[in-house]
Amino acid sequence: MTEATADVKADMRSFLQENFLYMHPGVELSDSDDFLALGIIDSLGFVELVEEVQSRYELTIDDVEITEENFGSIDAIAKFVASKQS
Numbered sequence: 001m002t003e004a005t006a007d008v009k010a011d012m013r014s015f016l017q018e019n020f021l022y023m024h025p026g027v028e029l030s031d032s033d034d035f036l037a038l039g040i041i042d043s044l045g046f047v048e049l050v051e052e053v054q055s056r057y058e059l060t061i062d063d064v065e066i067t068e069e070n071f072g073s074i075d076a077i078a079k080f081v082a083s084k085q086s
Helices: 003-019 043-056 074-085
Strands: none
Touching: 003 043, 003 074, 043 074
């Protein structure tokens, strides 16, 4: 894992804890856990997450890229950000 990938994972974990996990005090989120399947975020939360990634990493995200495959877990986000930055 590169340092940039580790940074993205740490950033996203922090964002999720501050904005969503406080409502789920018993949940220990791993990097591969599916946010929607666990009920950690809903559709509005998903939009908020995409907007956070876009602004934090100064990315242009096309509508077709807004998928659970790219934003469904911490691992998926880190992989997506790395692909957009390369």
